[in-house]
Amino acid sequence: MIMQRSTFTGSPIALHGHDRFADRMRRITDGLLDEGALVTTNCRINGGKAPWFALRVWTGREKDVEKSLDAMGIRSLVPMRKGPDLRRRHRLIEGQMMPVIHGYVLVQLLAEPQYLAALQGIEHAIDVLGGCEKPRRLSDVEVNRFNMLARGGEYDFERTVKISVNAGDRVLIKAGPFGGMTATVVTPNKRGRGDVVVTVVGWLGEVPVTAPLALLERL
Template structure:
């Protein structure tokens, strides 16, 4: 049974403290999600694949209003994200979509501004089948843009325009 009082909330962390804050929330038995992407880091003598946060200084906590204070008292957590004067929450489906995106080998690009609404499309084929997105043209390439509501961030993914159809 899903508790209607629990929601996903975006939480802003201190700089470079995402993993530490995530571990602290887990120690407190608070369900959290830290989207990570694999990145190749180059040193002078070697290359290494490391996991970095997809969105710097953000993670998501699945809590009820009673747990706000407990989350804020967690090492590494700076504050909740507000939208229109209220603590922002993220729909479950968007968290599931984000998990699905990260489960693929797609080349993801996070942009730290909110893209203006374009044509809304349904992805009808490929690894993102069933997702709803906005279609924009970036540098002469067709790209799918999934908007994370109430956060001011968007995620670009490469996919064929043939895989989408307009929503009516």
């Protein structure tokens, strides 16, 4: 006959302390990111070129995540553009600044899985594009070019371009986190300006992306 114990000795981990699991995980995350930032900085100082990655975040929280990373000494970037103008009572209200591609922050960090995984511990962060083991990388040249075009007004909502797309069209995304990848148009756009919703076939199936029409090229 097998006797079952109804009692046990010992205490659950951290039951009698003030150190909560979430707090411990935060310290681990911060420690890894501090280490990753230091190594990345040394890499740049020594002439190396640490790659950039796209961190998927909550839409509307891009700048918050950028500020959190900057406070940790981690180089990050949210390329911005001018949003749509509004017309109220015969008045034109200039569009507000908004991310070129919502829901993503570009991060420069050493390409080590533990550092990339630690990014997911940042508040409002979700995951790294492509995963931590085989993430999608961007070079300094690609990121700088994308940001310069954004700052120059290339992707402003009201900018007109000579392209129109229909639902189902295949397009090339010319720059940014998905630069060089093909996508399928979901929402048509024949106005020659504004945004388009496309789906990119990626690592986790079809990924919906809202992109400026000026960022696309018909195939």
